[in-house]
Amino acid sequence: MTSLPAAATRKLGLVIDLDTCVGCHACAVACKEWNDGGSFGPLPDKDTHGPEPEGVWFNRVHSYEATGMGSGEWGMATAKSEAKSSCTSPIPDSQFLIPGTIHFPRSCLHCETPACVTVCPTGASYKRAEDGIVLVDEDKCIGCQLCAWACPYGAREFSAQRGVMQKCTLCVDRIYNETLDEADRQPACVLACPTRARHFGDLGDAQSDVSKLVAERGGYALMPEFGYQPVNRYLPPRPRRDASRANSHPQPAAEAIDTTQMSPLLRWVDRVLSR
Amino acid sequence: MRPTFSIIFFTVISGAGYGLWMLVGLAFALAWPGCLLDAEIGPVDAQSSVCGMPSTLAVAWAAGFLLVSAGLLSSLAHLGQPQRAWRALSQWRSSWLSREGVAALLAYVPATGLFLIWLGQQSPGHLVPALLLENETLVRVTGALLAAASIVTVFCTANIYACLKPIRAWNNRLVVPAYLAFAALSGMLLLWALATLPSRDLVPAAQETVWSVLLPSAVIVLAVISAAIKLTYWKQIDQPSGLRTAHVIGLDGLGNVRSFEQPHTQENYLTHEMGFRIARKHSRKLRLICLLAGFATPAILALLALLVPGPGGVAAWIGLLAGMFGIFLERWLFFAEARHAVMLYYGAHGD
Amino acid sequence: MPHAALDLNTPTADEVKTTTCYMCACRCGIRVHLKDGRVRYIDGNPKHPVNRGVICAKGSAGIKQHYSPARLSKPLLRTGERGAGEFREIEWDEALALAAQWLGDIRRRNPDELAFFTGRDQSQALTAWWAQQFGTINYAAHGGFCSVNMAAAGMYTFGGSFWEFGEPDWELTKYLMLWGVAEDHDSNPIKLGLGKLKARGAKIVAINPVRTGYGAIADEWVPINPGSDGLLAGAFIHELLRSDRIDLDYLVRYTNAHHLVIRDAGAADDGLIARDAEGHALCASRVEGEGIVLARANAIDISPLVVGECTLADGRKAVPSFQLLAERFLADEYAPESVSARCGVDVATIRRLARELAETAFDQAISLDQAWTDVHGREHSSMCGRPVAMHAMRGISAHANGFHTCRTLHILQMLLGAIDTPGSFRYQPPYPKSAPPPNRPGKSRKDNGSLDAGPLGYVQSPEDLLVDADGQPRRLDKAYSWQHPLAAHGIMQSVIRNAWAGDPCRIDTLFMFMANMGWNSSMNTMGTRQMLCDRDADSGEYRIPHIIYSDAYLSETVAFADLVLPDTTYLERHDCISMLDRPISDADCAADAIRQPVVEADRDVRPFQDVLIDLGTRIGLPGLLKDDGTAKYPRGFAQYMVEHERAPGVGMLAGWRGADGSKSGFGEPNPDQLERYIEHGCVWEARVPDAGRYYKMANRDYLTWAKSLGFVGSTEAIVMQFYCEALQRFRLAALGHGAQQPPESERERVARYFDPLPFWYGDLDSSGSAREADYPLSAITQRPMFMYHSWGSQNVWLRQIAARNYLYLNPQTAETNGVGDGDWIWLVSPLARIRVQARFHSATAPGTVWTWNAIGKRKGAWKLAANAPENRDGFLLNHLINELLPQDRNSPSCANADPLTGQAAWFDLRVRIERDRTPQVDGHRIEMNGTRAMP
């Protein structure tokens, strides 16, 4: 039934490192590819070569810019230029904020107490007791879309062609699949990620690699105020060592000689080098 | 949220149907004159004063039946797999949609009961044993059950929306009262209008005076209550949520975070479904129209009807049309003005 | 309630085949999972050295490219006008016979009338050889419009290059400076590497007008103004010299910084390196007791001087080249205060970054416990590392000053002692090679009609140029002419314009392969499209009489071909990623690879390489026929890959050679070679010996190994060209010395740009101040990570990510120009104006506007609907880019390119914004400026 299983001890999920993600969309397409042909597919597309191409994706990558100074993470640079018409900058003497760019992949967080499961009238939406994976049973789903409304994270996508709700399966058809090599029993998005910003494991086990990573890097859950208790964690960007930090020890490198007094070349005249 | 016609139609129409049923049920529960088979008056057939017309309550019952059923059917149109709709009854323990389905079906039981009672009343003893028909408690309980089931169904419908935390405008305490009030109002408007039709009421004289006072008065009261709820509701949802894009990605510390590129340059399911936005100035205009049409017009007409007896029928029907139009608009706005939290990922401004 | 029985053990494929991805030129190893005869999915091969199992967005979407509706399915013969896209399907026999007839006629008449230009392929080992056998000098691949500045500057400077021939030491570097890199060819290796740097906490600095992708995860973003990197790097050099934070020992050991440069103004050898009678370069050396003496610069255990004038045996004066460089960069011109405004980087930041470079290189130097032997036989117990790495790409390359800017970066690396040391930038075998490599471009035809050498190579002196008696260009693209002497990759972007104009010559047939020249790889795209269709006023014939084109898809260019030869997709053919071409090695291993057909073609298409061999056989090219006149490779390219020998024992593939497959590098052909490759995931690797992993340019362990594999001819040290003597030879010619001198019109240009030391100059096109006022903004493009040039848009999945592009600009710039977020505006250059939709992007330098490259499409191509966003809203900046430089400041009809290498100056584009009266109305438009579309 749609009621949630008693708290599972295994909590399989993803840990996504926002410090490393370059926003390449590899995870999104690998996910689409695996699942399109997998047990939970297809992930239909419509208007494939037309004006409004659209399709079901379980994982989507956003890009943001941060212009706030909130965390002190991003410094200031001064782009100065002499004249208005100069080719350097059309804005004379402008102080311009050094903004940050953040890439943010978004998929199901396999919440511990998700309303996407409890609102489901058919029981099609369920959370597995053994590992906490939240799935949709496509044979039961009536396509009422209520679960998609209930998910604040936008993790569910309704397939109009198939009339059912679809979502990230945590690649349940890979991670236990004994026909695959042991090393390949990982979510497709994790295996694909070229910067290795994505990690998969048991977040219920404090000793697992992912749990340690989360502990070490201050991994966080999204929007805890909804009370869904997401399992997935995001690792925040690390403090940037840019101007704001580097200037904390701004001593100039010691001058070898007083270059204002004589030609700086002279200092190398007597240099003994070896070949 | 995208205002989907089938859902709006469903909630408004079934709301009106359940509103009617609430009133019909209530009438029986309160043993409104004519609801019980009066042994002294004798079988209905014997009454020659009326000519083959059903009573107002019977018409109301039937109208309720039509509306409820049409609404429920239209709700199927919204489903991706309507043929599996029966499955929606299974999760009543956690799902309001499931509960609504169950309640909706259950409501048909007392409704059928009343229908049988009415049938029986047409020729006592043939279909339904007179014994049962004469059992006042049974009739009252059946009526009460219908009223209760109708209320519960609307309550469940409202809670489908009210329980969705990501949609702040729905996850609001006034949503349930509003749904109930609108159901009652639309039911009352319908009843008022139906009561003006020629009918074969059992105690016409008594009916007339009571109804012509009671119904418009109730319309006024309900219109005022509904309007008050809606105005308060709008005031509440107009408060900024304070949610920002920085927050939804969990990086509040970064201050001002703005969407630079979306995952897809064209629309996708989420932006279609949750990304619907209505401009503030349009929504203000529509709210005003909704208030005028949905509440003010019926209330004023009802007042007129009370003060100027005579063209009550016209007033009731205009009131009904205006009221239903207003309620449709209200429901459209209920969707159109609601913002889903997920849109913050797409760079919507927190509001 | 029980849930649908989840069968978690469904076998995912009937069969898994390995091959090499070709959704881009990175060439990762992939596994193609086949089910029911169709591709079920493609993932990364975990055992492959390039990608170690990861796969990018394009790679995963390969399945949709493979099954694309835009695939060509049969040879096409033009029936309508050129450009109209009206064709008749023909059989291969007819197509090949027709092509063979055209080509055979040309070869008998004048092989140079064939212009054979290949674009994005990786088969240059075959195509260049074929062109050589054909005997045409008019051959090149796409490097000219791509990154020849990086390749040439690297090859002429240190025998390697940022561009695919080297990589940062991902394991050890502590500081990575990325100059103008968005994606690069080494797509997955760079991402894997950045991931490692991030995990280790190394600092990453992105120097780029735009902060996206790699810049997003960089610790520091330096929003530089386009085209000014040479100044910024110069200022770093200034600071390092000023504060004496340089590695002089490294310079005298591995570079020619101590070589003496003759100072004899007006002499024919002024500025050349002083040499002894045997031709050995000289240096001044301090000898205990004897004072300063002249010594062979390559002698060991000497103590060379890097400054101070000395007297040569003939009494003339000479100074170490280091001194010349120090004088140049210590000048005020390169002081942070002087460059700050042009670069848009404040003085304190420049100083701090220079300091950080030095601090990391010297104060955080590392030492690897790895014994090694240098080329002189001296044994070292450890390897000193300068853990500062740099990587640069087209942000540097695609400017007319890119060659010198790239050289400036290499000088900066050398000063820090940071080339091929632990933690720094590293060579990838077969590099380093001598700087520059000895192979010169072919110039004349042998008796059998073939060219005396491959058509591309490295010129060392004016004698190597391809010019006629008057010093005029011989090649159609004017590569190796006085306009672009170092055009090592040819100048593909000039081909259509020059062929149309008959400048310098007319051709008969333009034969193109895998290049969308009718769209995104041309400047002045609309003009180019007209030129392809233009007819001679007199004869009424097309000015370019024949166009043969091979594409696999319905690209924009297909419409302009007379004969279309449809290629297979990359999953349907054999390909060879050869050591003779652009191999896929990394710094620790040499590697080459193959592609094997994993599915059979379901259309009437043929692999282009097979077709090329077939055509060559039909016209009887040397090397394709047996002595008895029958075909040597009847089984096509797969057979050629195995059996063809370039030199005895040297073939296309280095792995599993020798009759029994036991040899690497050299060895007779092995008939089972392809099977061995397939067994090993279609890739062959040879690990660099541990002792040879660093200091490859002077490491005996490395060079011995490299020689055994045929990468280098000798184990002599490769001397980095701190001072580029080859450039001085061209400058001397311009000053009136030597047998081969530039024509009058080119002298000033050559004398100015052939400076043996790097220097900075503003872009050639806009150095006039009037233009700066008229066109105050720089306009550039970036590669999106999920699309490869023009061919991603036919891909259902990739086009969902981006079906159109926007013009991004800083909100401040927008405000100055009265532009709102989402407004449609006109972007104006002297050539044309285009209507584009503007979007705010704060992480863009205020003086720059940019867009994603090649998202905009032409109606009618790629099987996209006419109202597809790619056609309706998407756009190319190319319409605004002039293919020629304004003539007043330059020699006549000079390409908009780097004056040394011919590298297309895509990013020198300057624009202004004009507001549209109806900014809310959608739609892209192109309006040419007067008659300028076609000059």
Ligand SMILES: Nc1nc2c(c(=O)[nH]1)N[C@H]1C(S)=C(S)[C@@H](COP(=O)(O)OP(=O)(O)OC[C@H]3O[C@@H](n4cnc5c(=O)[nH]c(N)nc54)[C@H](O)[C@@H]3O)O[C@H]1N2
């Ligand atoms: N404004 C601007 N313009 C630029 C650049 C820029 O940065 N800015 N970059 C420039 C650079 S660096 C480059 S390299 C060029 C790239 O420009 P092009 O070399 O023109 O690259 P593509 O657009 O990818 O075109 C390659 C063609 O090969 C075809 N093709 C794909 N697969 C196969 C195959 O298997 N067989 C055959 N026969 N054909 C195939 C495709 O359909 C396509 O038509 O663009 C240049 N143009």
Ligand SMILES: Nc1nc2c(c(=O)[nH]1)N[C@H]1C(S)=C(S)[C@@H](COP(=O)(O)OP(=O)(O)OC[C@H]3O[C@@H](n4cnc5c(=O)[nH]c(N)nc54)[C@H](O)[C@@H]3O)O[C@H]1N2
């Ligand atoms: N996904 C994908 N990968 C590709 C390709 C593709 O089309 N798609 N194309 C392949 C090809 S052919 C090539 S040539 C490579 C090119 O790979 P890149 O060199 O990464 O090419 P671009 O995207 O042109 O990136 C140029 C970068 O330089 C910046 N830039 C522009 N002008 C300046 C400047 O004056 N100074 C500095 N410091 N930066 C500047 C731009 O903002 C941009 O970030 O990519 C290859 N890899």
Ligand code: SF4
């Ligand atoms: S992320 Fe959304 S769909 Fe996934 S479990 Fe949580 S609420 Fe449900």
Ligand code: SF4
């Ligand atoms: S759409 Fe399907 S899974 Fe979602 S709530 Fe409705 S029935 Fe359940």
Ligand code: SF4
């Ligand atoms: S875990 Fe699997 S289904 Fe979920 S986002 Fe990753 S690839 Fe997609």
Ligand code: SF4
């Ligand atoms: S694949 Fe990795 S780096 Fe690329 S967008 Fe996904 S998480 Fe980010």
Ligand code: SF4
């Ligand atoms: S980077 Fe991507 S597209 Fe390019 S070869 Fe590798 S997997 Fe294929």
Ligand SMILES: [Mo]
């Ligand atoms: Mo390129």
